[in-house]
Amino acid sequence: MRIEQIGDDSEARTQVLALADELDQRRYVERVYEHSDQTLLLGAFEGDACVGFLVLLIQVIGRDAGRPPILRDEAPLREGYVEAFAVHPRYRRRGIGQHLQEHAIELSIARECYQIRSRSPLTSRENYALKLKMGYAIHPSDENDSYFFIKRIEA
Ligand SMILES: CC(C)(COP(=O)(O)OP(=O)(O)OC[C@H]1O[C@@H](n2cnc3c(N)ncnc32)[C@H](O)[C@@H]1OP(=O)(O)O)[C@@H](O)C(=O)NCCC(=O)NCCS
Numbered sequence: 001m002r003i004e005q006i007g008d009d010s011e012a013r014t015q016v017l018a019l020a021d022e023l024d025q026r027r028y029v030e031r032v033y034e035h036s037d038q039t040l041l042l043g044a045f046e047g048d049a050c051v052g053f054l055v056l057l058i059q060v061i062g063r064d065a066g067r068p069p070i071l072r073d074e075a076p077l078r079e080g081y082v083e084a085f086a087v088h089p090r091y092r093r094r095g096i097g098q099h100l101q102e103h104a105i106e107l108s109i110a111r112e113c114y115q116i117r118s119r120s121p122l123t124s125r126e127n128y129a130l131k132l133k134m135g136y137a138i139h140p141s142d143e144n145d146s147y148f149f150i151k152r153i154e155a
Helices: 011-022 026-030 096-110 125-133
Strands: 002-005 038-046 049-060 078-087 115-121 137-140 146-152
Touching: 002 096, 011 026, 011 038, 011 049, 011 078, 026 049, 026 078, 038 096, 049 096, 078 096, 096 115, 096 125, 115 125
Parallel strands: 078 115
Antiparallel strands: 002 038, 038 049, 049 078, 115 146, 137 146
């Protein structure tokens, strides 16, 4: 299994979009996130087949909620925010999801992010289990029945 960062006009992106479509997450892969500084798309591949993906936003903490930034040494603190994340059902429970998350953390650390964060609904039990294994803190969101998962990632 290998993880690739996907370019805008690549064959790999077409494969990621097909899988995201199948798993009802295509809209999150295609959306333009105005509040983020950078949107990164990761794909997990077994041979030629795309078996998982993750959308990572690099953003100033609080901007998506319309809050002023938290400053440290005059610079706003930033975070990696995972907007979409899934593994093909046939390939689950082989460590692919965790590898995608670890890759997202490495990319976020390389961009000097303070934390990594995501939000998911109460129904995503496998996701909860993975986040607990990886040591995330948990906080209820005001939106529907979802929770935020947050982890400090600085070296
Ligand atoms: C969440 C998801 C991406 C996990 O992918 P995965 O490749 O199966 O996860 P991994 O194999 O890396 O699992 C890592 C750890 O998470 C936990 N975990 C994952 N799936 C689990 C399950 N079904 N039951 C219990 N624990 C689970 C385990 O602790 C596991 O470690 P272990 O296998 O050593 O015990 C996958 O289940 C999925 O696509 N779910 C549907 C979409 C979704 O919920 N997306 C996230 C919210 S939008």
